[in-house]
Amino acid sequence: MKWSYIIALLLALGGAGWIASGQFAEGNGAPTPKKPPIALAVAEKAPTVRVRRVQPVARTMEELLRGRTEAIRKVDIKAETHGRIVELPVERGQIVEEGQILAKLSLDEREALLREATALLEQRRIEHNASKKLSSKGFRSDTQVAATQAALEAAEAAVALAQNNLDNTVIRAPFAGLIDARPVEIGDFVETGDTVAMVVDLDPILVVANAGEQIVGQLAPGQKGFARLGTGVEIEGRIRFVSSVADPATRTFRVEVAVANPSGRIADGITAELRLPLGEVQAYRLSPAVLSLTDSGVIGVKIVDADNHVAFQAVDILASDSDGIWITGLEGTVTLITVGHEFVKTGQEVRPIDEDSLQPLERDLGS
Numbered sequence: 001m002k003w004s005y006i007i008a009l010l011l012a013l014g015g016a017g018w019i020a021s022g023q024f025a026e027g028n029g030a031p032t033p034k035k036p037p038i039a040l041a042v043a044e045k046a047p048t049v050r051v052r053r054v055q056p057v058a059r060t061m062e063e064l065l066r067g068r069t070e071a072i073r074k075v076d077i078k079a080e081t082h083g084r085i086v087e088l089p090v091e092r093g094q095i096v097e098e099g100q101i102l103a104k105l106s107l108d109e110r111e112a113l114l115r116e117a118t119a120l121l122e123q124r125r126i127e128h129n130a131s132k133k134l135s136s137k138g139f140r141s142d143t144q145v146a147a148t149q150a151a152l153e154a155a156e157a158a159v160a161l162a163q164n165n166l167d168n169t170v171i172r173a174p175f176a177g178l179i180d181a182r183p184v185e186i187g188d189f190v191e192t193g194d195t196v197a198m199v200v201d202l203d204p205i206l207v208v209a210n211a212g213e214q215i216v217g218q219l220a221p222g223q224k225g226f227a228r229l230g231t232g233v234e235i236e237g238r239i240r241f242v243s244s245v246a247d248p249a250t251r252t253f254r255v256e257v258a259v260a261n262p263s264g265r266i267a268d269g270i271t272a273e274l275r276l277p278l279g280e281v282q283a284y285r286l287s288p289a290v291l292s293l294t295d296s297g298v299i300g301v302k303i304v305d306a307d308n309h310v311a312f313q314a315v316d317i318l319a320s321d322s323d324g325i326w327i328t329g330l331e332g333t334v335t336l337i338t339v340g341h342e343f344v345k346t347g348q349e350v351r352p353i354d355e356d357s358l359q360p361l362e363r364d365l366g367s
Contacts, residue, residue, distance in 0.1 A: 056332070061281055067274045069207055070269070074200045079171065098173055180199070210254060229270050284328070302341040302344065
């Protein structure tokens with residue numbers, strides 16, 4: 001039994017020694033691993049955002065106006081003498097040339113009056129010539145010669161008046177155009193000033209709109225203009241006129257764009273959308289999804305600067321099309337946050353990755 005006690009004691013001493021040796025070894029062993037650097041910890045906590053580098057391109061600024069087509073000339077042709085209509089060689093919708101006959105009136109006594117005035121003129125001319133001959137021989141006074149001169153001139157005026165009345169029985173087109181209205185028929189009696197026909201000049205056709213005071217100073221005759229008509233036809237022309245006086249009711253200025261219309265296919269009064277180029281600017285084309293809105297209502301985008309911090313940049317929207325929106329307000333090439341901008345704040349450090357390759361960007365690629 002004593003040997004068993006001795007063996008148990010030895011085992012107990014050996015276990016205690018082994019435990020003690022382990023504690024001493026821990027105190028003298030390898031150093032405890034150090035914590036990672038603070039900068040690395042911060043980097044691991046920085047959120048990841050997808051970015052794309054965007055550059056400006058030349059973009060033509062345009063102003064879109066609502067307008068209509070308008071004939072360049074539209075004139076009511078009126079009778080210059082009275083009479084019964086005896087001939088109407090044109091119909092509504094017919095195209096006429098300058099000087100073409102539109103109507104004829106009855107001559108009535110006009111030819112007879114012209115013959116009478118012509119005969120009297122010949123008599124006055126003979127009397128005046130005889131008076132001058134007698135005056136040169138001393139048989140006529142200067143007063144008598146002057147009287148025959150006045151009578152001759154009165155006769156000449158009577159002939160001119162009679163001839164004019166006769167000529168006015170034939171009504172002609174003052175310019176080439178289209179007969180849009182003809183309110184008379186053969187047999188109608190017209191007085192001086194009554195409308196016989198309306199002639200409309202459709203070549204060129206005008207696209208007329210009203211421009212605001214903000215852009216009227218950028219418009220001038222000769223500049224190009226583009227229009228899309230309510231019929232779907234797209235046309236191009238040049239500014240013909242810009243009013244210098246605003247409409248007192250709307251404070252807008254009349255703008256006319258002349259468009260060639262030789263066939264007359266573009267009618268008067270068609271609604272139109274008029275696009276007026278105002279010059280080129282450096283603009284960026286983006287998706288509307290990248291836009292951000294501040295608490296105060298400012299529209300802008302979030303970008304990543306050279307130190308990988310978020311920056312907010314206010315922008316102005318120029319236009320939109322099927323490919324996105326066009327904006328200004330940025331400068332040069334910028335690193336735009338395209339995914340994740342809703343979850344980061346201005347000044348916050350982020351880890352940018354390219355939206356296509358999903359690879360990290362180098363810091364020197366920031367704006």
